[in-house]
Amino acid sequence: MKIKQYRTQFIQxxxxxxxxxxxxxxxxxxxEEKQKLKRIDFALDPDLTFSDDEIEIWNSILEQLKQEIPVQYLLGKTSFYGLDFEVNENVLIPRPETEELVEWIIQSGKMEAGRGEREDGSKNLKILDIGTGSGCIAISLxxxxxxxEVFAIDVSEKALATAQKNAEINEVKVIFINTNILETDDLEKLPTSHFPLPTYFDIIVSNPPYVREFEKEEIKKNVLDNEPHLALFVDDNDALVFYRKIAELAQKNLSPNGQLFFExxxxxxxxxxxxLENMGFKNIExxxxxxxxxxxxxxxx
Known part of the structure; x- marks a missing residue:
């Protein structure tokens, strides 16, 4: 079958x-993923064809898309901030809005880095990502x-395994730590083989669970049925539980003039x-x- 004909059927x-x-x-x-063909290749040669075996693969993907399984999970990958990331049912699919957060941090981080030597005598900017999931924020930074010098925390060992693989794919070093942030009292004492951890971080960032249970009706079916609820939802009665806890830790473990970022x-x-105002943070934006x-x-x- 000509790819052109299958495309029409696929969309219909x-x-x-x-x-x-x-x-x-x-x-x-x-x-592009399955045939290694770009849109321009298809446009230049509209007589390209699928073999019977290829059509079988495409039909399988099509049926799963009809069940509203996210295409990123079907392909096992996605793009975020110009980088490639593996994704699976253990991690959220990174969103474009989170790229905006990353851009904000990068610009702030570069300004902070320009101030020179840190209080501990090093020139490295120490960054902590809490609830890292696929590692998209930590790795992009x-x-x-x-x-x-980037550290990242998640409660899910399976998510951290995916994040570690993504760090290797993108050729960066991130120290990943498995812990429940709600049960953490001091970031300096996190359970890790990488000692010593910094006493203070220059930047702490988190995109924690923030969708309230009653807001489920606003969530698309493909997200609700496939992405990990542990990373999405929070109790209606305490929607800011993660933010409050992380802000408390930031009070102890942010360096003077250190920055706390949240999605x-x-x-x-x-x-x-x-x-944040009630907890003594300033320059809130x-x-x-x-x-x-x-x-x-x-x-x-």
Missing amino acids: ELSAIYDAGEAESFFYLIL AKNISNA INQYLGKEMIGL LRKDIYGNDRMIRGTI
Whole structure:
């Protein structure tokens, strides 16, 4: 069968679930991954064909897309901040909004790095990512801030295994630590074979669970049915539990003028400002994402 004909069929069969533009983007993502063909290759040679074996593979993927399994999980990879990341059912699929948070941190980190020697005499910028998942934030920071020494925490051993593989893929060093942040009293005493850990970090960042249970109805079915709930949802009665705990740790373990960054629930911007103000943080800045939602916040200690 000509690829051109299959493309039409592929988009039509997905049209009941996805809009045509999204279905078409899936087609070209899969075409590049499975056939090593780019859109331009297809455009230059519209008579390209699929073999029977290839059609069988494509039909299998198509059926899974109809079940709303994310295409990134089907391909086992995604792109984030210009880097390649493996993804699976143990980690969230990185979002474009989180790229905006990374960009903000990188610009702030480069300014911080320009101040020169740290209090401990080193010239390395010490960064901690809490709830790292696929490692997308930690790895992107390690890749783009030349003098960064990056640490990352997650409660899930399976997520950390994926993050470690992603660090290797992107050729950066990140020290990964398996621990439950809600049960941590001092970041300096985290359980790790990499001793000693820094007493103070220059930057702490977290994109913790922040979707309240009653907000599940707003979540797309492909996310709700496939991505790890442990990394998504938080109790309705204490939606800021992770933020409060991490801010408490930051009070102890951020260096003077150190920066705390969060990705947040778009509906809780005012509450987050109040939380940080009440805990003594200063220079608090709330930013919107590309969609106009309150999505990230920064404070200094």
